[in-house]
Amino acid sequence: MRLLILVNPNASGGEEAMPRLKERFDSEPDAELVAVETPDEMLNALDERGPEADRIVLGGGDGTISSMLPKLLKLKKPLGVLPLGTANDFARTLSLPEDPIEAVEVAIGPRTHLIDVGMVNDHPFINVASVGVASKVSELQSKDLKRSFRVLSYAMSFREAIRDAKPFSVSMTLDDHNHWRGMVHQVSVGNGRFHGGGLVVAEDAAIDDGKLHIYVVRPGTFLDLAASVASLKFGLGGERETLKRRAAETVRLTTSRPRHINIDGDIRSTTPAEFSVARRALEVAIPSELPPHQRGLVDVDESRASEESEV
CATH class of the missing domain: 2.60.200.40 (Tumour Suppressor Smad4)
Structure with a gap:
């Protein structure tokens, strides 16, 4: 699986996470880890490298991910999320781990799920x-x-x-x-x-x-x-x-x-x-096993979850 990992080092947890992420992906020949400091840089990276990737992983806060939504919806590639921002509400909704390396394993893991995207004035x-x-x-x-x-x-x-x-x-x-x-x-x-x-x-x-x-x-x-x-x-x-x-x-x-x-x-x-x-508009990586009391996702195939967790 060809991975494109774009990380905003200016996010609250970005600078601290980068050395750990580099160490994690150094041995992955099909993974490209890129530090992007501005939204324009991230958009350019998605334009240039996104079409060739099998999965796109974004490291940053909610604002980083939200600002990339128009491009992500056009690319139609599965999205992995590394919660490196202040609030990380999107990651909380998806029950993602707070630790960046633990979040990596979810972001590149086998289980994905289609979620809704809100629209306001396009x-x-x-x-x-x-x-x-x-x-x-x-x-x-x-x-x-x-x-x-x-x-x-x-x-x-x-x-x-x-x-x-x-x-x-x-x-x-x-x-x-x-x-x-x-x-x-x-x-x-x-x-x-x-x-x-x-x-x-x-x-x-x-x-x-x-x-x-x-x-x-x-x-x-x-x-x-x-x-x-x-x-x-x-x-x-x-x-x-x-x-x-x-x-x-x-x-x-x-x-x-x-x-x-x-x-x-x-x-x-x-x-x-x-x-x-926009119903079921974005495919995202989620944990193979969701916490029993999570309520951010309701339309999840639990039988599929158990099958994937056994792989």
């Missing part, structure tokens, strides 16, 4: 696309903050952003018939299960269920909003006055004026927004 995403406070959170996420506080950096930035946030009016239509209008601090539309360093989009959210899971953070007291964040952090079900959840296959969202859309941690579009699901 931009693909893997985790979540959000309007509102999340855009300010993205601005507050400095490299130093991410490196120093890692998964806690999102919660810290969220608390700072929402303190001075002003609610705004949104109108949503779910599946062309369910309409909702109201004042909000944030609307998040999830394709995966996790975002923001482990926040759970919805109790039943999975990245292969063919649905978008939506949550709305509405105005309230600081304590109410803190309780809503706690519900997201611990994956608690039900609703609160300040936290509403829905699920749909399509979402149409409008605001009184154009607002930034945070797509997997980066600002890439503005409202109005059209969301949809």
Whole structure:
């Protein structure tokens, strides 16, 4: 199997992982390990080397993988993931090991699975696309903050952003018939299960269920909003006055004026927004044996898993 491994050394865990990865792949004649420091370099490497590879392995954070989605969807090659970023929510959804070398064995292993990809205004995403406070959170996420506080950096930035946030009016239509209008601090539309360093989009959210899971953070007291964040952090079900959840296959969202859309941690579009699901659009490597209580994947053939684990 011809492997193309592209690693972002500027990711939170990239610099530390590179020597270990070089040692791991030195004896693999069909593996090409390339350090790529910018998105343009990674895109160029995918253009030049991707078509000849049997599998592509990307080492970096969620933003690295998300920014490569348009190219990956065109190449139609199985994807392996090395979680080297700050939050690694995509890896968490797939139940990937945190250790880079353990993640390598999954990334090049025998088991793959087709997952959904979210779409917003023709931009693909893997985790979540959000309007509102999340855009300010993205601005507050400095490299130093991410490196120093890692998964806690999102919660810290969220608390700072929402303190001075002003609610705004949104109108949503779910599946062309369910309409909702109201004042909000944030609307998040999830394709995966996790975002923001482990926040759970919805109790039943999975990245292969063919649905978008939506949550709305509405105005309230600081304590109410803190309780809503706690519900997201611990994956608690039900609703609160300040936290509403829905699920749909399509979402149409409008605001009184154009607002930034945070797509997997980066600002890439503005409202109005059209969301949809590209069903089973991306083939990814997953562990041969999934943890018994994982909930990021639901449409998995368990008999195939047991067969592969015996190989």
